[in-house]
Amino acid sequence: MKSRWLILVLIVLAIALPWFFYDWGHHRHAGFLLSMLSQMGMMVILALSYNMLLGQAGLFSLCHATFFGIGGYAAIHLLNAAGTGDLPFPMEVMPLLAGLAGLALAILFGAMATKQRATAFAMITLGIGELMATAALMFHHFFGGEGGVTTNRMIENSLFGLTYSSGLQVYYLILAWTTLAAVLMYYLTLTPLGRMANATRDNFERAQFIGYDPRIVRFLQFALSGFFAGIGGGLYAITYEIVTFDALAAPLSANALLMAYIGGTTVFGGPILGAILITLLQSGVSLLSNSWLVYVGVMFIAMVIFAPTGLAGIVKAHGPIKHAGRMGSLLVPYLRLVIPSLGLLLGFIGLVELMSFLTIGAAQGKKLVLFGGSIDVNATLPWAISLGSFLLGGLWLRFEAAGFHRVWENLSAEVRR
Amino acid sequence: MTALSLRDVRKNFGATEIIRGVTLDIAPGERHCIIGPNGAGKTTCFNLISGRFPITSGEILLNGERIDTMPPHKINRMGLSRSFQITSIFQRMSVFENLRCALLWSRSYRYSFWSPLWRQKALNEAAEVLLEDLNLTARRDILAGLLSYAEQRALEIGMTIAGGASVVLLDEPTAGMSNTETDYAMALIRRVTHGKTLLMVEHDMKVVFDLADTITVLVYGQVIASGSPVDVRANRAVQEAYLGALEE
Ligand SMILES: Nc1ncnc2c1ncn2[C@@H]1O[C@H](COP(=O)(O)OP(=O)(O)OP(=O)(O)O)[C@@H](O)[C@H]1O
Ligand SMILES: [Mg+2]
Numbered sequence: 001m002k003s004r005w006l007i008l009v010l011i012v013l014a015i016a017l018p019w020f021f022y023d024w025g026h027h028r029h030a031g032f033l034l035s036m037l038s039q040m041g042m043m044v045i046l047a048l049s050y051n052m053l054l055g056q057a058g059l060f061s062l063c064h065a066t067f068f069g070i071g072g073y074a075a076i077h078l079l080n081a082a083g084t085g086d087l088p089f090p091m092e093v094m095p096l097l098a099g100l101a102g103l104a105l106a107i108l109f110g111a112m113a114t115k116q117r118a119t120a121f122a123m124i125t126l127g128i129g130e131l132m133a134t135a136a137l138m139f140h141h142f143f144g145g146e147g148g149v150t151t152n153r154m155i156e157n158s159l160f161g162l163t164y165s166s167g168l169q170v171y172y173l174i175l176a177w178t179t180l181a182a183v184l185m186y187y188l189t190l191t192p193l194g195r196m197a198n199a200t201r202d203n204f205e206r207a208q209f210i211g212y213d214p215r216i217v218r219f220l221q222f223a224l225s226g227f228f229a230g231i232g233g234g235l236y237a238i239t240y241e242i243v244t245f246d247a248l249a250a251p252l253s254a255n256a257l258l259m260a261y262i263g264g265t266t267v268f269g270g271p272i273l274g275a276i277l278i279t280l281l282q283s284g285v286s287l288l289s290n291s292w293l294v295y296v297g298v299m300f301i302a303m304v305i306f307a308p309t310g311l312a313g314i315v316k317a318h319g320p321i322k323h324a325g326r327m328g329s330l331l332v333p334y335l336r337l338v339i340p341s342l343g344l345l346l347g348f349i350g351l352v353e354l355m356s357f358l359t360i361g362a363a364q365g366k367k368l369v370l371f372g373g374s375i376d377v378n379a380t381l382p383w384a385i386s387l388g389s390f391l392l393g394g395l396w397l398r399f400e401a402a403g404f405h406r407v408w409e410n411l412s413a414e415v416r417r
Numbered sequence: 418m419t420a421l422s423l424r425d426v427r428k429n430f431g432a433t434e435i436i437r438g439v440t441l442d443i444a445p446g447e448r449h450c451i452i453g454p455n456g457a458g459k460t461t462c463f464n465l466i467s468g469r470f471p472i473t474s475g476e477i478l479l480n481g482e483r484i485d486t487m488p489p490h491k492i493n494r495m496g497l498s499r500s501f502q503i504t505s506i507f508q509r510m511s512v513f514e515n516l517r518c519a520l521l522w523s524r525s526y527r528y529s530f531w532s533p534l535w536r537q538k539a540l541n542e543a544a545e546v547l548l549e550d551l552n553l554t555a556r557r558d559i560l561a562g563l564l565s566y567a568e569q570r571a572l573e574i575g576m577t578i579a580g581g582a583s584v585v586l587l588d589e590p591t592a593g594m595s596n597t598e599t600d601y602a603m604a605l606i607r608r609v610t611h612g613k614t615l616l617m618v619e620h621d622m623k624v625v626f627d628l629a630d631t632i633t634v635l636v637y638g639q640v641i642a643s644g645s646p647v648d649v650r651a652n653r654a655v656q657e658a659y660l661g662a663l664e665e
Pocket of ligand 2: 459460461502
């Protein structure tokens with residue numbers, strides 16, 4: 001019940017957000033914000049559709065971007081056809097057609113991959129991803145080689161008479177499709193196929209002895225997840241009006257995995273969180289720092305080790321304690337984690353940035369600027385402060401974390417009774 | 418016609434023959450127990466009948482139809498269902514979901530990705546009734562993996578009979594249970610397999626002689642005796658090979 005409110009708030013916020021940053025003086029929307037929000041929408045679809053495999057069906061796929069990408073390329077060609085008047089479809093259904101392209105390819109590759117289990121499945125999907133990336137560079141007619149393919153999204157065919165000349169219109173189209181796709185994916189989890197996907201994830205063999213062919217369950221789940229990824233790719237094509245090899249290559253597949261995992265694969269909404277967070281890091285932190293990928297990587301590793309259920313899993317773990325009205329007892333233990341965590345974090349960031357400016361930054365002739373003053377990366381002091389903060393914060397956090405763990409365990413045991 | 422027939426069934430694992438020519442006929446509605454020492458091949462027999470492993474030679478018939486080349490899900494759809502000696506459930510799904518999944522195929526939902534489960538009234542009611550039957554109503558929304566051992570065994574039985582199979586194979590359903598738990602489980606088994614053909618592997622002789630219409634004794638992959646409890650108890654070969662050792 002509460003999560004429904006949360007979703008409603010999220011949607012309203014997504015609609016309203018561009019207007020908070022509207023530049024009334026120049027009658028302009030904040031372009032940076034709009035493109036970031038648009039990117040979030042596509043990534044939410046990508047991450048959610050990836051979780052149909054990883055979280056819901058236990059399928060560790062390494063080629064999810066393939067279906068996103070093919071949706072993108074298909075949309076470019078469809079838009080070009082629509083632009084010349086050869087294709088009588090309005091803009092609003094283009095993402096659906098892109099989804100069908102994703103579906104078709106996922107049917108083809110799914111038939112090969114889903115016969116295999118576990119490692120063999122992962123290997124085959126890795127192969128598929130590489131195959132498609134190579135194909136994208138080889139077949140120029142469809143993929144346009146390294147330069148990719150381009151289009152003009154102003155096809156003058158819209159159900160609502162929109163031109164899509166402004167970023168805001170495109171963003172609202174993305175928002176509508178993201179919401180629709182998320183609702184459909186959620187609906188799927190409540191159908192026989194969705195439940196049997198969970199069942200084959202938990203116990204592949206047992207599913208056979210209640211009458212299901214688990215390979216067909218996986219195949220259908222795989223195909224449908226390709227459909228949704230294709231929708232995301234279609235939105236990508238509409239937004240950027242260009243699709244290159246990046247839209248289907250391995251780094252984007254890895255990103256899908258990262259977003260779903262960091263957000264949490266055990267809760268439906270987890271990947272939404274992950275997609276928003278990673279996109280924020282990508283567009284926000286990447287402006288501030290060369291090393292943003294280092295931070296994403298370290299965060300991923302830390303999640304795998306300390307919080308394998310992801311952000312949403314952490315929130316969910318508080319459920320019983322909150323239910324018992326004992327959240328207050330966690331306040332002080334949490335506060336005690338703040339200072340050592342900050343120490344560890346700032347120390348780590350300091351070290352990474354110093355390192356980065358010592359090498360890459362120097363090559364680019366940049367200077368590390370902090371608190372308005374520039375910092376000499378060759379001096380000892382900044383290094384010593386960062387290292388000290390990192391080590392002290394780390395040790396202190398270890399100590400506090402042990403205490404927190406005790407409190408948590410006691411509280412959980414108490415609540416269970 | 419027999420409900421289930423094995424004709425000279427053999428099974429090799431590598432060079433060793435584990436099932437060495439088993440022939441067995443089970444009449445519809447019969448309660449048939451298989452007993453035998455550890456490693457005799459009882460579970461292997463179940464694996465062959467249910468299609469988990471292919472047989473090396475012989476024939477297996479379910480209601481007169483050959484099933485020995487079919488995959489497990491097809492055999493299940495023909496009305497044969499089995500439980501596992503080592504509990505095999507959907508650990509990260511709730512107890513209710515486990516049972517509902519086990520009901521799906523027999524209620525012809527197949528691979529539907531359009532029917533919303535929350536609106537399938539008959540299906541949901543059947544799952545609730547099953548929960549009640551298994552005495553698991555209070556544990557409805559708990560993850561199956563968090564149930565106690567005896568509760569998991571009950572769920573295992575529930576999932577096996579959920580689909581309404583006419584032939585039910587239970588592999589040591591009471592193993593590892595306390596006396597009261599065993600009594601409870603046996604009452605449950607009697608109730609839920611009423612009117613069905615039951616083939617059960619069991620080590621507890623009290624349970625076996627209480628329940629069975631027919632007992633088959635399997636030793637080293639061969640049937641050394643098969644008949645009514647009275648006949649089997651009186652059988653010299655059985656006493657020497659098995660019962661004697663057990664009862665002393
Ligand atoms: N997949 C397999 N591969 C190789 N050997 C196997 C396999 N499955 C079973 N066996 C062997 O077959 C023999 C019979 O095993 P099975 O599990 O059928 O015995 P059982 O009668 O069920 O025994 P228990 O009472 O201990 O459950 C054993 O020697 C076992 O090691
Ligand atoms: Mg056994």
